[in-house]
Structure formats: structure tokens, C-alpha cells
Amino acid sequence: MIHIQNLVGGYSKTPIIKGIDLEINKSEFFALLGPNGSGKTTIFKLITGQLPIISGSISIAGKEISSFSKLEKAKKIAVLTQEVQVSFDYTVEEIVSLGRYPHQKGILKNLSKHDLEVIEEVMEITKVSEFRKKQFRTISGGEKQRVLLAKALAQEPEILLLDEPTNHLDIKHTFQILDLLKTHQHVKGLTIFSILHDLNVASLYADRFALLNNGSLLEVGDVNLLRNEEQLQHVYQVQVNAQSHPTVPKPQLLMTPKFVEEAKSPSFVNGYEIKQQHDFVHVHFEQPLRTISNGIVGDGIQWLQHFCQVHAAYNPSNEELLQWFEQKDLPSKQTSVMMTTQRLENIVVVERQVEGIQMMIMAMSEVGMKGAKGKVNMMLFMDAHFSDGALVNGYMIATEAKMKALQELNIATSSDSLLLGLTQNGEVQSSASLENRVGKAIHDMVYSATKEAVQKNLQLV
Numbered sequence: 001m002i003h004i005q006n007l008v009g010g011y012s013k014t015p016i017i018k019g020i021d022l023e024i025n026k027s028e029f030f031a032l033l034g035p036n037g038s039g040k041t042t043i044f045k046l047i048t049g050q051l052p053i054i055s056g057s058i059s060i061a062g063k064e065i066s067s068f069s070k071l072e073k074a075k076k077i078a079v080l081t082q083e084v085q086v087s088f089d090y091t092v093e094e095i096v097s098l099g100r101y102p103h104q105k106g107i108l109k110n111l112s113k114h115d116l117e118v119i120e121e122v123m124e125i126t127k128v129s130e131f132r133k134k135q136f137r138t139i140s141g142g143e144k145q146r147v148l149l150a151k152a153l154a155q156e157p158e159i160l161l162l163d164e165p166t167n168h169l170d171i172k173h174t175f176q177i178l179d180l181l182k183t184h185q186h187v188k189g190l191t192i193f194s195i196l197h198d199l200n201v202a203s204l205y206a207d208r209f210a211l212l213n214n215g216s217l218l219e220v221g222d223v224n225l226l227r228n229e230e231q232l233q234h235v236y237q238v239q240v241n242a243q244s245h246p247t248v249p250k251p252q253l254l255m256t257p258k259f260v261e262e263a264k265s266p267s268f269v270n271g272y273e274i275k276q277q278h279d280f281v282h283v284h285f286e287q288p289l290r291t292i293s294n295g296i297v298g299d300g301i302q303w304l305q306h307f308c309q310v311h312a313a314y315n316p317s318n319e320e321l322l323q324w325f326e327q328k329d330l331p332s333k334q335t336s337v338m339m340t341t342q343r344l345e346n347i348v349v350v351e352r353q354v355e356g357i358q359m360m361i362m363a364m365s366e367v368g369m370k371g372a373k374g375k376v377n378m379m380l381f382m383d384a385h386f387s388d389g390a391l392v393n394g395y396m397i398a399t400e401a402k403m404k405a406l407q408e409l410n411i412a413t414s415s416d417s418l419l420l421g422l423t424q425n426g427e428v429q430s431s432a433s434l435e436n437r438v439g440k441a442i443h444d445m446v447y448s449a450t451k452e453a454v455q456k457n458l459q460l461v
């Protein structure tokens with residue numbers, strides 16, 4: 001649809017855009033990414049004709065851009081720029097109506113019935129109808145942005161060029177507007193070429209991407225471009241980690257600040273407090289721990305600070321759990337909970353240094369107890385620093401060590417819960433295995449604690 005070939009251009013004889021090739025397909029949402037000053041707006045100005053092309057070419061649907069008349073271009077392309085220049089005291093409705101100008105016929109250029117219908121529709125979908133009679137200059141930045149988008153849509157273009165369409169919008173309106181644009185893309189076959197600064201929003205909405213740096217394209221491709229952490233780090237000069245979105249199969253980027261709050265980092269043994277009451281045992285760590293767990297609360301990979309083994313006769317509902325958190329004055333989003341039907345006097349807490357690593361384990365066994373299913377709930381805390389991959393490795397080693405101990409005791413268990421919590425102090429361990437120190441430490445600690453917890457129970461039966 002838009003064919004850019006060996007394009008060179010800029011503001012003076014020294015070109016900003018240094019020979020780029022780009023193809024934007026019909027009905028796709030294409031995101032132009034790149035840091036400040038990389039030349040994104042300059043490319044848009046070369047497309048719209050605001051800046052002269054030094055060399056190379058731009059064509060739309062096979063026709064050289066310079067051969068379009070102003071009106072022809074306005075019927076094909078609508079542009080939403082960052083430079084809001086509305087010199088007269090127009091109302092919102094009047095601004096949106098200006099979008100129909102390329103379609104109006106005759107000398108008087110009156111709005112037709114169809115024009116009025118289009119204006120109504122675009123004001124409705126961009127949610128600007130409610131302030132249609134207000135003066136444009138008196139509305140907020142985000143409202144202005146929506147009005148200008150309504151004007152662009154009123155143009156009924158084939159191509160929409162958007163320079164940062166969401167930069168003044170709150171998250172509700174950002175998602176509302178982008179959902180709306182996606183609908184137009186799919187239902188009306190609109191081609192969207194948009195400059196976006198928010199890489200996470202771009203990841204969720206765009207079909208293809210181009211990364212511009214210093215007037216040249218570094219990469220053009222699909223969403224995998226946003227999984228290239230090294231390249232993004234090099235271009236944006238920020239530490240970036242690409243993670244999977246929890247429900248959409250797209251990457252999301254997490255940025256790490258250079259400024260890190262001075263960690264109090266207490267020594268591991270002084271860094272936590274254990275409180276035991278008749279109905280729950282609570283471990284509180286002074287610093288949040290990186291955790292992996294399948295407990296009833298706080299499951300998956302998270303950062304948590306409170307860890308509870310709770311006595312309950314039955315599995316509580318979510319409402320009951322929330323009430324419980326309130327009663328105990330615990331933050332529900334920073335707490336891991338495991339449930340047991342047994343009395344908590346049987347809990348085993350072991351603090352030990354294994355393979356030079358400080359560790360603490362809290363294990364609650366129901367094995368051999370009357371009426372119990374036969375499970376061992378376990379929370380293992382370590383003064384070590386694991387990558388997410390090592391965390392998963394460690395979880396597997398802990399499960400295997402627990403099973404090994406139980407098999408040797410001729411005990412079968414079911415529905416166990418396990419949590420691994422790391423202080424993330426020290427050197428990052430990218431893997432844990434029975435061949436390395438951290439893996440061996442997990443194995444030895446879990447194996448011995450499982451036996452200890454089960455034997456304590458069996459003595460009490």
C-alpha cells in the first residue's frame with residue numbers, strides 16, 4: 001500500500017533519513033518505533049509532502065506521492081500529528097466536520113446527509129459527542145487528541161498516519177482508541193501506520209514493526225522484534241527484559257532503572273521473623289523474596305514477603321480468605337498461603353547452612369495423621385539469587401527430593417504444596433541442578449526436612 005524505496009530526506013541538505021526501504025501492506029497495523037530524534041516524524045513529513053524528498057521514492061497504491069493532488073491525497077490519507085494547530089475558535093463538532101472537506105462537492109461545500117451521518121458516527125465511537133458544543137481550545141489534551149482522531153476518521157481514509165496517537169490519553173482511553181482502530185482495520189480494511197513510543201502497547205496492537213535509529217532502519221519484522229532485548233537495550237540505552245504477557249501471546253517489556261534504592265539487605269538469619277499461633281504460622285521477611293509456588297494463595301512466580309501455613313477444617317471460599325487476611329492484617333497480594341487440616345504443633349522449622357548457603361525450611365506433614373490425605377506442605381527459603389529458569393529448576397529438584405524421601409519411607413502423598421523463596425542476594429545463578437552447589441543445597445535440605453517432618457508426625461500418631 002505504502003512503498004518507500006531508498007528514501008533520503010530531512011530539513012536541510014544533511015539528510016535525517018538516510019536511505020530507508022519500507023513496505024506497509026494494505027489493512028495492516030504497522031508500528032514505527034525508535035528513540036527521540038531518530039527520524040520518525042521526519043518520515044511522516046516526507047510522506048505527507050511537508051518536507052521534500054532528497055532522493056528515493058514514496059508511492060501509495062503504485063502511484064508516486066508527488067503526483068497526487070492535495071484533495072486526492074486527503075481522500076486517501078488522514079494524518080494525526082502531535083502539532084495541534086487550531087487557530088480559530090472552532091467547536092468540537094466543527095473540527096470533526098472539517099474531516100469531511102475532501103468529500104464535499106460543489107462550490108458551497110455544504111455537508112450532505114451522508115457527511116452528517118459519518119460525523120455522528122465518528123464522534124460517537126471516539127466518545128467526544130458529549131462535549132460537541134464546547135470550544136476546542138477549552139478541552140483537555142486527551143480530549144483534543146480524541147477529537148482530532150474523530151476528524152481523521154471522518155475523512156474516511158484508506159490510510160491513517162498516526163504520530164503518537166495515545167500520548168495524552170489515560171490507559172482507559174488508550175485501550176479504547178486502539179481497540180477502535182483495530183476494529184476499523186479489520187472491518188473497514190483501514191491501513192494504519194503509527195509512531196508509537198509505548199513498546200508494550202505497540203506489542204499488543206501492531207501486526208508488524210520497524211525499529212528506526214539515527215535515520216536508518218535496524219529491523220523490520222513481526223512481534224519477535226520486541227523480544228530482541230540486546231537490540232532494544234542498545235537503541236534505548238535502558239536495561240530491558242522481554243516477558244510473556246500472562247493472557248495474550250505477545251511479549252511485554254520490563255525496564256530496570258539504573259537507580260536502585262539502597263537495599264537494607266539484613267543478614268539472612270536476621271531478615272525474618274516467625275510467629276506461631278494456634279491457627280496459623282506466619283513467616284515475615286523484611287525484604288520481598290522472589291518466589292515460585294503452587295500454594296492456594298500467591299501461586300506462580302512473584303515477589304512476596306509473608307508466608308503462612310494455616311489450619312482450616314475445609315478449603316475456604318475467596319471471600320472467607322479475604323476476611324481472613326483482613327483479620328490478620330496481612331496484605332493479600334504479598335502473601336503466600338498453604339492450608340492444612342492438621343494441628344500446627346506438628347510443623348517442622350529447620351534453619352541450616354548447606355553448601356555454604358543459608359536456608360530455612362518450614363514443613364507441615366499430614367502423613368500418617370488421622371483423617372488426613374497424606375501430604376507435605378513445604379516452604380523453602382534461600383539466601384541466593386536465581387534467574388526465573390533456575391527457579392523452575394530448583395522447584396523440580398525440591399519436588400524430586402521430597403518424593404525420594406517419601407518413597408524411602410514407603411509413603412504415597414497427594415495434593416502437596418511447595419514454595420521456593422529467594423532473597424536474590426549475591427551472584428545470579430542461571431541454573432540449578434544436582435551438579436551445582438545451589439541444586440545440591442535444595443536437594444539435601446528438602447530431603448532431610450521431609451524425613452524429619454514425616455517422622456515427627458508418625459511419632460505423634
Ligand SMILES: Nc1ncnc2c1ncn2[C@@H]1O[C@H](COP(=O)(O)OP(=O)(O)OP(=O)(O)O)[C@@H](O)[C@H]1O
Nearest residue numbers: 010011012016034035036037038039040041042043
Ligand atoms: N524543523 C526542524 N529543523 C531542523 N531539524 C529538525 C527539525 N525538526 C526535527 N529536526 C531534527 O531531525 C531529527 C529527527 O527528528 P524527528 O522529529 O523526525 O524525530 P522523532 O523520531 O520523531 O523524535 P521524537 O520521538 O522525539 O518525536 C532530530 O535530530 C531533530 O533535531
